[in-house]
Amino acid sequence: MSKLELNNDALVRLDHGLSADRPIVTKHDLWPEVGPGMQDMHYEVELGIVMRGRMAHRNRHWVGEFGPGDVWLTGIWEPHSAEITEVPLELCMFHIYPPMLAQWKFPEYPDCNWLSFFTAPPEERPQQLSNRGDIWLDIARQVLALTPDQDRFDQLLLRPLLMRFLTELGRVWPGFEATSSIRVGTYEHIGRAIAAVFETPHRLSVTEGADLAGMNRNVFTEKFQELMGMSFAEFSLKHRLYLASHALRETDLPLKAIATHFGFTDKSHLHRSFVRLFGQTPHDYRRSNLRPVAVV
CATH class of the missing domain: 2.60.120.10 (Jelly Rolls)
Known part of the structure; x- marks a missing residue:
């Protein structure tokens, strides 16, 4: 590779x-x-x-x-x-x-x-x-x-x-x-924070997400969880882990370089987060040679 x-x-x-x-x-x-x-x-x-x-x-x-x-x-x-x-x-x-x-x-x-x-x-x-x-x-x-x-x-x-x-x-x-409390226009605001997650490989804080959405931090946290089924921090983390998984499949870059690029403190931080989400280590995930992602 x-x-x-x-x-x-x-x-x-x-x-x-x-x-x-x-x-x-x-x-x-x-x-x-x-x-x-x-x-x-x-x-x-x-x-x-x-x-x-x-x-x-x-x-x-x-x-x-x-x-x-x-x-x-x-x-x-x-x-x-x-x-x-x-x-x-x-x-x-x-x-x-x-x-x-x-x-x-x-x-x-x-x-x-x-x-x-x-x-x-x-x-x-x-x-x-x-x-x-x-x-x-x-x-x-x-x-x-x-x-x-x-x-x-x-x-x-x-x-x-x-x-x-x-x-x-x-x-x-x-x-x-039981899900009828979402109001018209909620996603219009939250979507700005989601777009920002997609535009950077690095971590965005909840405060940054709330600012982008033009919401109070507490309101933003509540509405994001209600609409997306997870917190903003979890959404951002899973996106970065997804990008890391793609890098593991498509490159032979070392784990340290992947961790740094996608905003993890170090390779141990990436390792722990990866295992929690995928149920296996980055090394085992790379070795398993999963079906490649279709890049669009």
């Missing part, structure tokens, strides 16, 4: 080509062999449907068994992996740009937090639900009927399909009713 320089232009933000202009991307996967499947972590949230086969899906420390008609949800900066237990395993997935969900507002339900499906703890999310599998499979078939390259018109059609998915989840998930 050749040594690559780390620079701000190379910061990886979104794995699936998402942006404000392309807020939803879908994926159709077919796994023919039993064994380890995908291992991933990304900013965008993920919603998937099992169409055939079975898998064990791990989010953080929670593991669920998923079969035909089951759904799973993965949150922001959440390490997740799958073990394929019955083949062929066929999956249909939505990858969703979080700011779009954070800013979705409708007069019929003006103050709900559409991100709450993904920011609740994994064990509390509306996952599995094969008793409503006909609904999820119908949506999946409509998604797969769109053209593979998903032009602008297909992108428009994805919005009502995703909305149908989330509203059907909301019907059966009591947690959705």
Whole structure:
């Protein structure tokens, strides 16, 4: 592996080509062999449907068994992996740009937090639900009927399909009713602090985030946690750990150089933080040769 320089232009933000202009991307996967499947972590949230086969899906420390008609949800900066237990395993997935969900507002339900499906703890999310599998499979078939390259018109059609998915989840998930205190415009302010996190590989303090959002520190802390499901400090740390994981996979730079570049005190600080999030050391993570990130 050749040594690559780390620079701000190379910061990886979104794995699936998402942006404000392309807020939803879908994926159709077919796994023919039993064994380890995908291992991933990304900013965008993920919603998937099992169409055939079975898998064990791990989010953080929670593991669920998923079969035909089951759904799973993965949150922001959440390490997740799958073990394929019955083949062929066929999956249909939505990858969703979080700011779009954070800013979705409708007069019929003006103050709900559409991100709450993904920011609740994994064990509390509306996952599995094969008793409503006909609904999820119908949506999946409509998604797969769109053209593979998903032009602008297909992108428009994805919005009502995703909305149908989330509203059907909301019907059966009591947690959705408990998330209605987010106000219109909240993300407009918090989004400035999130953008700043993406623009630097270094640590940003809560005070700096609050200043960027134009909020009192306490208000900013409360609103950020409520909307994003984690503190600003945790969001910033997970982003830097994500960038560090990319550097471990894509370069042979020493851990000390990676730690310094991404704002950790030293390599021991990076090591401790990395183990807490990924459940393995940076050395083991690099050696495991995970699937490369798609750089966009």
